Amino acid sequence: MTDLTPHGSEPAKLGYSPVADVPHVLRVSDTDPAAAKRAERQIASMFLLSMILVVVFIVAFCTIDKDTNVYIPVFGEVGFLTIVLGLTSGLSILLIGTGAIQWAKKLMPDVEVVQMRHEMTSPDDATAEAAANYERGKDESGFARYTIIRRTLIGAMALFPIPVIFLLRDLWSSPVSGTLTPDEILSHTIWKKGERIVVDATYLPVRPQDLPIGGLVSAVPESLKEVQEAEGNLNARGKAAIILVRMDPKDIVAQQGDGWDYQGIVAYSKICTHVGCPIALYEQRTHHLLCPCHQSTFDLANAGAVVFGPAARNMPQLPIGVDSEGYLIAMDDFNQPIGPSFWERG
Amino acid sequence: MKFLAARRRNPLVALGLLLFALVAVGGGYAAIANIQPAQASASSQTQVEEGKRLYLAGCSSCHGMAAQGTGNGPTLLGVGAAAVDFQVSTGRMPLAAPGAQAVSKTPTYNETQIAALAAYVASLAPGPAIPTAEDTSFGNADVAQGGVLFRTNCAQCHQAAGQGGALTQGKWAPNLMQATPKQMIEAMLTGPQSMPVFSDGTLPLKDKQAIISYINNLQNASSPGGLDLGRLGPVTEGLFLWTAVFAALIAAAVWIGIKAR
Numbered sequence A: 001m002t003d004l005t006p007h008g009s010e011p012a013k014l015g016y017s018p019v020a021d022v023p024h025v026l027r028v029s030d031t032d033p034a035a036a037k038r039a040e041r042q043i044a045s046m047f048l049l050s051m052i053l054v055v056v057f058i059v060a061f062c063t064i065d066k067d068t069n070v071y072i073p074v075f076g077e078v079g080f081l082t083i084v085l086g087l088t089s090g091l092s093i094l095l096i097g098t099g100a101i102q103w104a105k106k107l108m109p110d111v112e113v114v115q116m117r118h119e120m121t122s123p124d125d126a127t128a129e130a131a132a133n134y135e136r137g138k139d140e141s142g143f144a145r146y147t148i149i150r151r152t153l154i155g156a157m158a159l160f161p162i163p164v165i166f167l168l169r170d171l172w173s174s175p176v177s178g179t180l181t182p183d184e185i186l187s188h189t190i191w192k193k194g195e196r197i198v199v200d201a202t203y204l205p206v207r208p209q210d211l212p213i214g215g216l217v218s219a220v221p222e223s224l225k226e227v228q229e230a231e232g233n234l235n236a237r238g239k240a241a242i243i244l245v246r247m248d249p250k251d252i253v254a255q256q257g258d259g260w261d262y263q264g265i266v267a268y269s270k271i272c273t274h275v276g277c278p279i280a281l282y283e284q285r286t287h288h289l290l291c292p293c294h295q296s297t298f299d300l301a302n303a304g305a306v307v308f309g310p311a312a313r314n315m316p317q318l319p320i321g322v323d324s325e326g327y328l329i330a331m332d333d334f335n336q337p338i339g340p341s342f343w344e345r346g
Numbered sequence B: 001m002k003f004l005a006a007r008r009r010n011p012l013v014a015l016g017l018l019l020f021a022l023v024a025v026g027g028g029y030a031a032i033a034n035i036q037p038a039q040a041s042a043s044s045q046t047q048v049e050e051g052k053r054l055y056l057a058g059c060s061s062c063h064g065m066a067a068q069g070t071g072n073g074p075t076l077l078g079v080g081a082a083a084v085d086f087q088v089s090t091g092r093m094p095l096a097a098p099g100a101q102a103v104s105k106t107p108t109y110n111e112t113q114i115a116a117l118a119a120y121v122a123s124l125a126p127g128p129a130i131p132t133a134e135d136t137s138f139g140n141a142d143v144a145q146g147g148v149l150f151r152t153n154c155a156q157c158h159q160a161a162g163q164g165g166a167l168t169q170g171k172w173a174p175n176l177m178q179a180t181p182k183q184m185i186e187a188m189l190t191g192p193q194s195m196p197v198f199s200d201g202t203l204p205l206k207d208k209q210a211i212i213s214y215i216n217n218l219q220n221a222s223s224p225g226g227l228d229l230g231r232l233g234p235v236t237e238g239l240f241l242w243t244a245v246f247a248a249l250i251a252a253a254v255w256i257g258i259k260a261r
Helices: A032-062 A078-107 A122-142 A147-159 A164-172 A182-187 A224-231 A235-240 B002-008 B012-031 B045-060 B080-089 B111-124 B143-152 B180-188 B205-219 B234-257
Strands: A069-073 A076-079 A198-199 A214-223 A243-248 A265-269 A281-283 A289-290 A298-299 A305-307 A320-322 A328-330
Touching: A032 A078, A069 A078, A076 A078, A078 B234, A122 A328, A214 A235, A214 B143, A224 A235, A265 B180, A289 B234, B012 B234, B045 B111, B080 B180, B143 B205, B180 B205
Parallel strands: none
Antiparallel strands: A069 A076, A198 A214, A214 A243, A243 A265, A281 A289, A289 A298, A298 A305, A320 A328
């Protein structure tokens, strides 16, 4: 039923619409051979330009130094090579696409066509044969007759997936005795009594007099360096990171434990209790700590209470003091798991 | 408008629309992303006198006749010359209008006047001094270490590429692309507004210089990988995709659907 009249021949066929309600308007290129010729040249030049751009791409790749910059107004200094490669390859594929579409729109046959479809259902005899086959299979296998076999088969099929659940359990709990359970792993950090508090990245120990009021330090335990090297991952860091801030002791409304500060210096976990982003957006005038991920805000002057946002738990506080040499130390590990809640925590 | 209608059907229109969308989004962003201020300099007895005169005329209404602070402004006792130099040379003080935070603008005082004000405030109580030229020289600093320190201590508010970012209640951390080495050291030492203090005890001068060298590197960086879209990371890239690129795709789809004349 397909009627694909070649373009240019049989103009009487053109403009024929099998759908009576749709008025068919002829294109300029259908009626004017000069316009058709123009369209042909236009499309061919798009493809030609695409080829030229590919050549420019190759030449640019071979000749432009990758460190050359070019100044583009508004955008500033950008790498010349990147810009040229991007423009040439992008435009060359775009020109192939626009040329193809232009070809289809202007030169390929522009006639509405109706294609008749055959019946979608199977012939009656085929349907009957399939039904008969099914009935015969049921009889011959005895699925309906051997009740005990049928029931045990259903039982076996139902039980078979259960080991998968045990395999999944293995993902989070080692069967080896003596190893930590996930709950224990999540509940403890490497902070312990007497562990020195050092500046993150430089591992400088901190003395109280180094930290003025309004001061902030992103800190880690002194032993982190070795632990991190021994474990070969950042798990210990991800749990032990803290921030130290100093405020006027008069500003401290509440803490999570009596005397957990040291002369107005308080230490809180750096890991948000919502989904665990590291936070150090501390505003020294409001004592608010803002998480950039979901805007949970904690009040460090008031026991790390949540004052805004989706976090559900206070920011855990680390009790601190000083050692005999006058450096800040942790007085204990956190008394609660740091970071986001998990299933076993309830 | 037959003439215009004819132009619209031109195949180059899709290309033009794409380019227009690219330029409009990128250019629009760049146009609003460039704004910030200048700098100043040193002290003696006449300077302190001059500073006192300027202070009483321009600052005392909020900070008090003896810089003890009032309901409208904090005390300046112990803030040091560094804080005065930072606040006044960036135009944040004197405050133009109350708001979430002081906005940097063209400085009201010239360098001599700023030095006098700083000398006067420093004479009232000891505080951080204005960094010397030696303090602010970062020629031998380790840029890579500066990057590590910046990302550890500063990037949470100022963004990894120093582009600044939002804080709570309308406050914000400023863009650092126009900040001078002196202003950066002063800000770290004195903790202006919401910013915490990064003292020399926990962040030694050598580390501060490393951070400055990292920022200087960013300030002078070109974009070898193409347009940087404000160096805001996936946010602008995503925004660009959802606006300019999708608009171009829709325009292309419309063009494909229009019957040729």
